[in-house]
Amino acid sequence: MSQLLYDNGTHKCIAFTDLVEGEGIQANQFLIVNNGEGMLLDPGGNLTYKNLLAEMASYFLPAHLDYVFASHEDPDIVASANGWLLITDAKILIANEWTRFLPHFCSKGMTAGRVIGIPPQGMRVNLAGQELFIVPAHYMHSVGNFQVYDPVSKILFSGDLGANLVSGHDASKVIEGAEAFAAHRAATSMDGFHRRxxxxxxxxxxxxxxxxxxxxxxxxxxxxASFKGRETVLAFLDWFEGLESGPDLLTQKDFQFPIPEYL
Structure with a gap:
């Protein structure tokens, strides 16, 4: 399904949710359209490709796709790269670290001249006269990780930061207010995911x-779900700022030999 997040007539932001078929993890995809030209964000893999292409047709023709942005290198982010390179003239934006990994998702020679490496400090991208900001989010969770900030809609497309999943959960849900944010954290795997x-x-x-x-x-x-409104955003930042995660939580028990028998 699709969800129009923002529309001022010339500038649109669209979310696509629940397009994954099969056993793969559910993931959202996004499209920013400015003056008829588009940037597709984290398009996913083969489980989303056909459905996403069909859903996009209501808003946008792929022939006008200028960029495909990949926040990092995971399959649920950009494994469908070959398909988008095949049917459009778009260039793929991905961290410098992952430019030589991307061809593993593609036919031989398909990425030649079609990949733009994002430097560690991020960059600005001009989409039909409107600047979009690619901002650093390194080690959240990947080295060479980025987000997209749209100054028109004031939306931060945050990638894996803010991920919140629970069985049967509606990904189009919008969380508003500090109390709602706290309740949603408690009801989902949000804390556990971010700590890991x-x-x-x-x-x-x-x-x-x-x-x-x-x-x-x-x-x-x-x-x-997404987190809307300044109060909600501030609650998110207050929570995330002091979060112990990843290497903070490791002890010697996490590095043991011999490995315990499992099978």
Whole structure:
């Protein structure tokens, strides 16, 4: 299904949810359209490709796709790269670290001249006269990890940051208000996911310091519901800033030999 997040007549942001068929993890895909030209964000893999192409047709013709953005290298992010390169003239934006990994998803020679490496500090992208900001989110959860900030809609497309999944959960749900945010955290796997996947308290603090200087009205992650309104965003930042995660939580018990028998 699709959800129109923003539309001022010339600038649109669209979310696509629940398109994954089969046993793969559910993931959201996004499209930003400005003056008829588009950027597709984290398009997913083969489980989403055909359904996403069909859903996009209501808003946008693939021939006008300028960019495909990949927040990092995971299959649920960009394993469908070959399909988009085949049917469009778009270029793929991905971290410098992953430019030589991307061809493994594609036919030989398909990526030649079609991949733009994102430098560690991020970059600005011009989409039909409107600047979009690609901002660093390193080690959240991947080295060479980025997010997209749209200054028109004031939406931060946050990738895996903010992921929240629970069986039967409606990914198009919008969480608004500090109390609703706290309740949603308690009802989903949000805390557990971030403690396992994020890169440590230092990373959380550095990213939050950056985010507090941005005019964010809506955090829209790749998995699960989104977080709308300044009160909700501030509650999110307050929670994430002090989060212990990843290497913070490891002890010697996590590195043992011999390995316990399992099968």
């Amino acid at each position: 996947y994020m890169g440590g308290q230092k990373v959380c603090r550095l990213w939050t310091n950056m985010a507090r200087g941005m005019d964010i009205e809506w955090i829209v992650p790749q998995h699960g």
